[in-house]
Amino acid sequence: MIVLKKTGRVLFHRNTILKLATSLFFGSLFIFSMYFLGLFSFYKGQTEISARLRYDMYEFCESLGFPLVMPFEMHTFSEKFIKEPLCVFWDVGEVYEASFIADILLKEYPSMTYHVTNMEFESLLHINRSLPHICKHNLLVTNNDESKILNILKTLQESGFDNRGIFLLSDEGCSKHCRDITRPYCDYIIRNYWCEAMNAHNNAYWMPLGYAIPFVEPNQNTILPCFMRKYTASFKGSLKSDRLHFIEYLKNSSIYNESSFLIQSTEDFHQGDPAYKFRGLLLDSQIAPCPAGINSEQFRIWEALSTASIPILQKGETFFKLPYDHPLIIVENVEEMVREIERLSNDPLEMMKIQCNVYRWWLLYKRTLQRQIVELILEGRHLNWE
Ligand SMILES: *[C@@H]1O[C@H](CO)[C@@H](O)[C@H](O)[C@H]1NC(C)=O
Ligand SMILES: *[C@@H]1O[C@H](CO)[C@@H](O)[C@H](O)[C@H]1NC(C)=O
Numbered sequence: 001m002i003v004l005k006k007t008g009r010v011l012f013h014r015n016t017i018l019k020l021a022t023s024l025f026f027g028s029l030f031i032f033s034m035y036f037l038g039l040f041s042f043y044k045g046q047t048e049i050s051a052r053l054r055y056d057m058y059e060f061c062e063s064l065g066f067p068l069v070m071p072f073e074m075h076t077f078s079e080k081f082i083k084e085p086l087c088v089f090w091d092v093g094e095v096y097e098a099s100f101i102a103d104i105l106l107k108e109y110p111s112m113t114y115h116v117t118n119m120e121f122e123s124l125l126h127i128n129r130s131l132p133h134i135c136k137h138n139l140l141v142t143n144n145d146e147s148k149i150l151n152i153l154k155t156l157q158e159s160g161f162d163n164r165g166i167f168l169l170s171d172e173g174c175s176k177h178c179r180d181i182t183r184p185y186c187d188y189i190i191r192n193y194w195c196e197a198m199n200a201h202n203n204a205y206w207m208p209l210g211y212a213i214p215f216v217e218p219n220q221n222t223i224l225p226c227f228m229r230k231y232t233a234s235f236k237g238s239l240k241s242d243r244l245h246f247i248e249y250l251k252n253s254s255i256y257n258e259s260s261f262l263i264q265s266t267e268d269f270h271q272g273d274p275a276y277k278f279r280g281l282l283l284d285s286q287i288a289p290c291p292a293g294i295n296s297e298q299f300r301i302w303e304a305l306s307t308a309s310i311p312i313l314q315k316g317e318t319f320f321k322l323p324y325d326h327p328l329i330i331v332e333n334v335e336e337m338v339r340e341i342e343r344l345s346n347d348p349l350e351m352m353k354i355q356c357n358v359y360r361w362w363l364l365y366k367r368t369l370q371r372q373i374v375e376l377i378l379e380g381r382h383l384n385w386e
């Protein structure tokens with residue numbers, strides 16, 4: 001008992017309280033100053049880096065003769081667009097293309113979006129009878145079966161929706177030719193995997209696959225000239241098709257070493273890195289080889305373009321629909337892909353020029369796609385994109 005009392009008295013002794021208060025005061029002062037110091041240097045570091053990098057990339061490309069011109073304005077369209085609203089009917093579950101399509105299709109222009117499945121679509125009509133009069137243009141975004149697409153389009157037509165188009169997604173194997181749905185059921189088809197059979201359609205248009213959810217386009221400030229990037233080339237993905245050969249050829253190449261190349265296989269598309277990590281890798285890679293998987297078209301290409309990494313594509317029929325004057329590198333096979341990587345890494349100036357030219361093209365092309373989609377929706381039907 002006495003011991004306890006003594007301890008108590010000692011604890012609350014005036015000197016002790018003083019000491020305690022003093023150390024508390026200096027302790028918190030220390031912590032606060034460290035905090036502000038840290039915050040300050042973090043902030044300073046951030047602004048310094050972003051100012052330096054932005055300056056670098058624009059200056060860098062301009063000095064090489066490829067100024068990164070600001071993409072043109074398109075407000076001329078918006079007035080008409082507001083008067084003639086677009087209704088977008090999403091008939092898709094979870095698709096990786098959704099964010100790219102939203103960026104291209106819906107970013108510039110206000111539109112009404114309705115999430116529909118077959119059933120919900122019909123109930124939507126029952127609830128809101130004025131919809132066909134409000135929606136001047138109608139676009140069905142779908143990855144459904146051909147017969148179900150046909151049903152929805154018939155419903156749209158019978159309910160009085162004019163100017164109907166469809167955006168057909170995820171048909172990688174070209175199983176949906178949709179021969180029977182253009183006229184009278186819809187005026188045009190946009191699709192993101194091109195198929196030979198689509199050439200027979202008058203009003204079929206191609207859109208690149210774009211980046212996959214959850215990829216987000218990087219801030220311009222984080223984009224570096226190629227000579228400041230850590231990796232000559234990186235590839236992270238599943239080893240479908242010829243990709244294993246590609247890796248063999250690359251590892252046999254005289255330029256290959258483990259510090260400048262990052263090659264990793266992942267089980268499947270879904271099991272790769274989190275998006276920000278994958279993006280970080282692309283941002284730090286000069287070249288992004290894109291050997292064909294199931295298809296030559298792949299998200300990797302467009303993700304690489306967004307990070308100003310140089311994609312090397314493998315020939316595929318989808319790419320015949322690219323604008324004829326595109327600067328993208330397209331090779332016949334994976335051996336040629338490795339030779340291209342060798343060529344570029346042995347010619348740093350050429351690599352820099354290609355980086356700027358390709359990145360500049362992408363910035364403009366993305367704007368062009370946004371404009372073309374709007375033209376297609378508004379003017380509809382008789383456009384020729386090539
Ligand atoms: C029908 O939809 C339009 C557009 O979304 C809306 O403005 C209108 O209020 C709706 N009408 C009814 C009855 O819900
Ligand atoms: C890689 O090099 C080894 C040894 O030189 C050779 O046996 C092999 O066939 C080469 N592989 C490829 C894909 O060129």
Ligand SMILES: *[C@@H]1O[C@H](CO)[C@@H](O)[C@H](O)[C@H]1NC(C)=O
Nearest residue numbers: 232255256257258259260345
């Ligand atoms: C690795 O390869 C790159 C590009 O080919 C080269 O610039 C670099 O010096 C090489 N590094 C080593 C350690 O060999």
